[in-house]
Amino acid sequence: MNIWRGQFFSLAVVAAGCLLTGCNQSSPGPNAGGDVIKVGEYGSLTGSEATFGQSTHKGIQQAVDEINAAGGVLGKKIELHTEDDQSQAGQAATVVRKLISSDGVVAMLGEVASSRSLEAAPICQQSGIPMISPSSTNPKVTEVGDYIFRVCFIDPFQGTVMANFATKTLKAHTAAVLTDVKSDYSLGLAKFFKEQFLASGGKIVDEEKYSGGDKDFNAQLTAIKAASPEVVFVPGYYTEAGLIALQARQLGINVPLLGGDGWESPTLIPVGGKALEGDSFSTHFSADNTSPEVQTYLTTYKKRYNETSDAMAPLGYDAMMILADAIKRAGTTDGAKVRDALAATKDFKGVTGNITIDPNRNASKSAVILTITNGAIKYIQTVAP
Amino acid sequence: MTELLQQLINGLALGSILALIALGYTMVYGILRFINFAHGDVFMLGAFAGFYLAPKIATFVPLPSVAGALIIFGLSMVICAALGVLIERLAYKPLRKRPKLTVLITAIGVSLFLEYAGQFFFGASNKKFPDILPTWPVTKVLSLSVNSNQLIVLAVTLLLLLGLRFIVMKTRMGRAMRAVSFNPEAAALMGVNTDVVISFTFALGSALAAAAGILYAINYPSIDPLMGIMPGLKAFVAAVLGGIGNLPGAALGGIIIGVTETLVSGYISSTYRDAIAFAILIVILLVKPSGLLGKKEVEKV
Numbered sequence: 001m002n003i004w005r006g007q008f009f010s011l012a013v014v015a016a017g018c019l020l021t022g023c024n025q026s027s028p029g030p031n032a033g034g035d036v037i038k039v040g041e042y043g044s045l046t047g048s049e050a051t052f053g054q055s056t057h058k059g060i061q062q063a064v065d066e067i068n069a070a071g072g073v074l075g076k077k078i079e080l081h082t083e084d085d086q087s088q089a090g091q092a093a094t095v096v097r098k099l100i101s102s103d104g105v106v107a108m109l110g111e112v113a114s115s116r117s118l119e120a121a122p123i124c125q126q127s128g129i130p131m132i133s134p135s136s137t138n139p140k141v142t143e144v145g146d147y148i149f150r151v152c153f154i155d156p157f158q159g160t161v162m163a164n165f166a167t168k169t170l171k172a173h174t175a176a177v178l179t180d181v182k183s184d185y186s187l188g189l190a191k192f193f194k195e196q197f198l199a200s201g202g203k204i205v206d207e208e209k210y211s212g213g214d215k216d217f218n219a220q221l222t223a224i225k226a227a228s229p230e231v232v233f234v235p236g237y238y239t240e241a242g243l244i245a246l247q248a249r250q251l252g253i254n255v256p257l258l259g260g261d262g263w264e265s266p267t268l269i270p271v272g273g274k275a276l277e278g279d280s281f282s283t284h285f286s287a288d289n290t291s292p293e294v295q296t297y298l299t300t301y302k303k304r305y306n307e308t309s310d311a312m313a314p315l316g317y318d319a320m321m322i323l324a325d326a327i328k329r330a331g332t333t334d335g336a337k338v339r340d341a342l343a344a345t346k347d348f349k350g351v352t353g354n355i356t357i358d359p360n361r362n363a364s365k366s367a368v369i370l371t372i373t374n375g376a377i378k379y380i381q382t383v384a385p
Numbered sequence: 386m387t388e389l390l391q392q393l394i395n396g397l398a399l400g401s402i403l404a405l406i407a408l409g410y411t412m413v414y415g416i417l418r419f420i421n422f423a424h425g426d427v428f429m430l431g432a433f434a435g436f437y438l439a440p441k442i443a444t445f446v447p448l449p450s451v452a453g454a455l456i457i458f459g460l461s462m463v464i465c466a467a468l469g470v471l472i473e474r475l476a477y478k479p480l481r482k483r484p485k486l487t488v489l490i491t492a493i494g495v496s497l498f499l500e501y502a503g504q505f506f507f508g509a510s511n512k513k514f515p516d517i518l519p520t521w522p523v524t525k526v527l528s529l530s531v532n533s534n535q536l537i538v539l540a541v542t543l544l545l546l547l548g549l550r551f552i553v554m555k556t557r558m559g560r561a562m563r564a565v566s567f568n569p570e571a572a573a574l575m576g577v578n579t580d581v582v583i584s585f586t587f588a589l590g591s592a593l594a595a596a597a598g599i600l601y602a603i604n605y606p607s608i609d610p611l612m613g614i615m616p617g618l619k620a621f622v623a624a625v626l627g628g629i630g631n632l633p634g635a636a637l638g639g640i641i642i643g644v645t646e647t648l649v650s651g652y653i654s655s656t657y658r659d660a661i662a663f664a665i666l667i668v669i670l671l672v673k674p675s676g677l678l679g680k681k682e683v684e685k686v
Contacts, residue, residue, distance in 0.1 A: 045509075046504055046509035047509055047611070048511070048609070048611075050508075050509040050510040051510045054510070181655070181656050208650075208655070209654055209655045209656055210650075210655050211655065211656070211658075213615065214655070215601075215605035215607070215612070216395075216399050216604075216605065216647075218392075218395035218398075218399075218647065219392060219395055219396075219646070219647040219648070219649075219650035219651035219655070220650055220651065220655060222388055222391045222392055222395060222651055223388065223651050223652075225388075225391075226387075226388045239511055239607065242513075242607060243605055243606075243607055246606070250530065250532045250534075251391075251530045252530045267510060267511055267512070267513065267607075270513035271511070271513045271606060271607045
């Protein structure tokens with residue numbers, strides 16, 4: 001059942017994707033290639049992680065418009081080609097192939113979810129197209145090859161930060177972990193959290209799993225409750241985090257839940273509500289930062305989209321800005337030269353902090369920890385790399 | 386022991402929602418002998434009907450309240466019943482004399498249409514379902530946590546099941562449904578208006594799906610246009626497990642799937658949850674191909 005239904009799905013999503021996200025952006029005509037630089041973007045504009053994809057897209061679009069308004073790069077305008085992968089496995093590879101072979105983009109931006117970045121990365125690597133992931137934190141993403149970069153920190157750092165927060169700030173000795181087995185991101189975070197938590201002398205009392213898209217977590221949470229941990233680490237996405245918090249409180253689990261940047265979404269608090277009180281997560285960016293870059297960015301974003309920026313949009317923005325900077329320094333759009341320029345990025349003043357690309361093509365930068373207090377997300381601390 | 390009891394309560398609450406959806410599958414199958422794959426999406430539309438009605442209702446009945454919740458329940462059921470009839474008239478009725486496979490494929494088409502039209506009109510991201518029902522504090526019985534929503538799910542499912550049984554067994558329309566299920570041609574010759582009976586079946590099934598959608602949304606208050614796919618599939622399995630075409634069978638199947646899934650997630654690993662639930666289906670069908678209660682002499686509707 002699942003299988004042949006799945007195939008129907010993939011047929012329909014192509015059509016629906018065009019309908020919803022506007023494939024109309026991507027037909028520049030035969031003569032248009034010369035005076036523009038085509039940049040590809042693939043993202044989860046619809047589906048379960050849609051708010052990530054949408055925010056990232058808004059950030060990238062804002063960057064593209066700012067670059068173009070300032071005269072473009074190498075005297076040419078940036079032309080953004082966006083494709084929707086529907087938050088579905090398999091779709092990322094399909095749309096990225098299309099962007100490279102049919103649209104002829106010179107560089108690729110995407111994805112948020114590590115699973116889908118891992119799908120697209122080998123294709124970009126083989127085609128010699130530099131790819132920058134705005135916010136995939138799984139280490140494996142950039143290990144694919146020397147054309148794959150990211151502008152965010154990686155899971156070992158994030159998992160370690162949360163384990164330290166649990167043991168040092170919350171003084172917890174026991175923890176339970178509830179992982180999304182469908183997501184490389186979640187598995188990675190869980191692994192590094194466990195390692196650091198054990199290394200600090202803590203004890204993992206229970207490990208439970210769920211699959212992304214689940215709505216009922218009572219079974220796993222009942223098992224966690226029986227193990228009575230002092231914190232529960234839930235390194236999943238916001239879609240599930242809110243429901244997990246609700247059901248945990250209903251079952252009488254009253255210890256703090258901890259998460260990663262996957263929690264960062266405007267729909268987290270509406271769904272989880274009071275159940276999220278006292279829970280914390282690590283992320284890339286806090287709007288409480290008073291530096292002029294951040295404040296200018298926030299004001300423009302607010303004016304443009306009439307909403308407050310989350311952490312995904314500035315990462316998309318920074319990914320595009322770093323790419324433009326690298327093309328400028330390379331003086332060409334040749335894949336190998338842009339790659340070298342990207343690898344040499346040092347102390348780039350991004351909205352999400354100072355970005356230096358390390359030898360493994362990861363961004364070395366700090367994380368912030370946010371806590372939910374009185375229904376609002378409050379900045380707690382910044383943790384340097 | 387406490388943990389096992391808690392898991393059983395969790396499983397019952399989940400299973401009774403699946404049971405409500407499964408009833409719709411089984412009723413349509415009983416009458417028309419085809420699987421209405423769009424049923425899971427009517428379930429989704431039920432939840433969205435509640436989502437859009439709640440702010441309107443809140444202007445004259447304060448929410449959350451029992452009265453407000455009842456109004457939303459009733460209206461969503463009516464809306465989905467109408468939609469169910471509309472779907473049947475537009476998509477399935479013109480194909481009634483065609484091979485069953487044609488209708489089946491059309492049903493999958495309708496299902497995809499509703500899912501992606503839902504993404505288009507409601508937006509793809511998940512939405513918070515409003516609190517329409519007051520929640521009482523979590524009850525502690527022998528250190529078991531039972532929340533009011535779980536009790537309400539159980540109670541509403543039981544009530545709807547009894548109501549359905551009354552309609553099918555005690556009313557004229559119910560008798561007509563049983564007659565059409567038994568032999569549509571003969572029923573038509575006896576003066577039963579099969580079109581009306583079929584429309585009524587779709588209305589009833591869709592209303593139950595709407596009720597299930599709202600119960601689901603009350604328990605798991607994050608709704609999106611693709612939320613009907615998995616529960617729809619599970620409910621279909623539940624209907625087959627219990628013996629498709631058999632009403633108590635669908636309810637039993639739903640409870641079995643819900644409890645099995647919860648126990649597997651709680652004690653083995655949620656990774657094997659679906660695999661084990663589906664393996665049970667295969668085993669039961671091998672031993673008893675007509676499903677648990679799918680006996681010939683049991684009434685089919």
